Amino acid sequence: MKKLFTAAVLSSVLLVNAAFANKNENVNTQVENAFKQEFTQAKEVSWQKTDAYYKATFKLNGETVNAYYTAEGEMLGIIHNILSTQLPINLQTSLRKEYENYWITELFEFSRPDSNGYYITIQNADQVITLQSTNGSSWSTYSKSKKQ
């Protein structure tokens, strides 16, 4: 389930094609309790639902965050859009050294209960590359495609 979720969420975020129903869906008590336990300071919470999971959008410490849950209240992951200056410094320097002529089109932090990672989509005139970092120190290629 977790692996399927990772692939599904990353696809939906990276391709911006998540098929969510209405905003402000009602959630069951299990999900709501799990959320409140994890994010005690969350503000402006709204919920959306797909067939596979619930998504909470909220403010935490002034930042907009999305958290994903199963219907049983298991937290699957958190997506948090960030600026490149919020990346750990090793990831910033590595980008500057290895992808100097690329520009950033998407950058987010993807956290699961036991791990934290970063995904960045960069492009130049010829290609689009998505890189991932699961250790906060170095990037690896997640996907690469040529521009049409």
Next chain:
Amino acid sequence: MKKIVLSLAIATVMFSSFTTYAADKAPSIVVKQALSREFSQAKDVEWTTVNKEGVYQAKFTYNNESLQAFFTEDGEFLGTTRQITKNQLPILIVSALEKQYADYRVATVFEYSKTDGLAYYITIINSNGAMVLKATGNGDLSVFKKNVH
């Protein structure tokens, strides 16, 4: 073993109680090249040594931020520290802080990036005093130093 000692020394430098010395001998060309390789656009570089451990510390400006990078005498890059804000912490750490240390406020946060990993050192304060926590990206918090003054 030496790397662990150096790692602790660098972590401690972040809290200023650990002594740094003006570099009594200029860093070799190998060390300077190592800095240029890692941070090609470093500006306003100042060199010191850390607690006579044979570690050079470069303080400099990079991308409009103040950074410290650490190197052995042989030019091996050991890591970087920088002061960041609470907003720059991974979200799991922010969440863990708000759950476990709700009655504290965050005073300072340092990121310590090594070639093989990343840690955060967070000083928190309440009316009873201050302490330093060590955090990893997945939200694990441990007490690094108690009763900080």
